[in-house]
Amino acid sequence: MALKFRKFKDRFSSLWIKIALFFVVLLPVVITLSLLYKSSVVLETNGLKELLFSSVWRPLAGQFGFWPFIVSSLWVTILGLLITAPICMFSAIFLTQYGSARLLRFMQPVIDILAGIPSVIYGVWGILIIVPMVGRYLAPLFGIESTGFSILAGGLVLSVMLIPFILNILIEVFKTVPVELSEASLSLGATKWQTIKFVVVRKSFAGITSAFGLGLSRAFGETIAVLMVVGNVVGVPKGIFDPGYPLPALIANNYGEMLSIPMYDSALMFAALILLVVVMFFNFLSRVVIIRLEKKV
């Protein structure tokens, strides 16, 4: 009797574990399919190539060219990542290799607080500080006139937002490098910097890649803070002082507002689909890189 009941519980629990897992696996499939279904209208009328590579954005005429938005998104993301990369790398190296254990214990909650600040606050801070700084000081340095609402402002705000996210991962990555490895390198007469460069960073290559890969996906999808400082002007930006209009901003600004225009909601769903596919691609890519690197080390 008791055994039967236990067996029943066993079967029951393995059943609901499978159901839970099924939902997790199902979710991305369902999201992708529904986005595909919703954007099928605009795909049929405009064609995939036209949608992706045309710069003509005339919703009233039924013409949706996403090229300006795609370029803006890429600009902002890459700029944000480029600015944040050295800051995160050097801070993580300092905190794990040079700084005291006490400093690290003190810094970790500080980083967590940074990570917990809502992105709208980063946006407000961007409008108050970064945008005027870009408009009044940085752009004139290059002899360019800019309102400050620009790709650069978006990239700067984004880079600050990425710091806690990437830094946290990097700290964990560097902490897992065994002390014995550093000791081996030091006892061969290597300096501390040589040891960090050739042993610690090298050993962590896969982890570093995944940190920046995850950061890339996150940056690409960041919406509100970027939207607030980037200008939101449709057009292919020609430089970092030009305004831009990234994909997430397009969706957030217009969904629910412009739906009286035919096909507009389908076009926005297509924008979401691009976002999803790009983020998936980044994740896939960093995974491939990680696997290849792990084989090498």
Next chain:
Amino acid sequence: MQQGKISIQNLDLHFGKHHILKNVNIEIPENQLTVILGPSGCGKTTLMKTLNRLVELEETVKINGKIFLDNEDILNTDKDVTEIRKKMGLLSQRPSPLPMSIYNNIAYGLRINGISGRRKLTPLVEKYLRQVNLWDEVKDRLKDPATRLSIGQQQRLCLARGLAVNPEIILADEPTSALDPLSASIVEKQFAELKKDYTLVMVTHVLRQARRIADYVVFMYLGEVIEQGPVKEFFENPKMEKTREYLKGAFN
């Protein structure tokens, strides 16, 4: 006055409030194999790491005393610590191959010390791999990551890597404890060979191993040196009560 290659004098070491090494005095003879013996937690590893000053990586460490290497105090000196470390090859308990190819594991130390270019490096890599009897096993896969070698091979690679930077002293911290018996005996044999050119210091807690290969034995207990002397004297005629107990296996 210094008698040995290394002379440790009145060495005290604290980690925070813990007194780890207590007034340690040791004379390590040149071109011999000195075994540091003692139960776990008696400060053997700390002593080794003090010799090449890796112990200073710990934040809370406080060191007092003197360590002479060829009549030069290496603890209280302005001399570059990397120069001192280079003179002492370190072999740790578990092999720690660097995250690079077999070839580069050897070439790394050479490059750091100013030797560059494949033409100069390759013969040296071969020389040191031969010296530890590893060459024939790895010559066809020098570009493979070192982590793909077996543990025994890795340990020999680490030994070759240490030899490549021309140390005067080899410090080995239980170098055979993680190895299979065959690899262990290979490493042991190599140690016997190396005595001709190097001064060896090895930590172990295997009495049989100490008896087999040591020339000079230092017995430590709870951070203190209890007894030291030539191997024959130490095992056949121990002077201290604690040593006799340890040799009888009373501490385990």
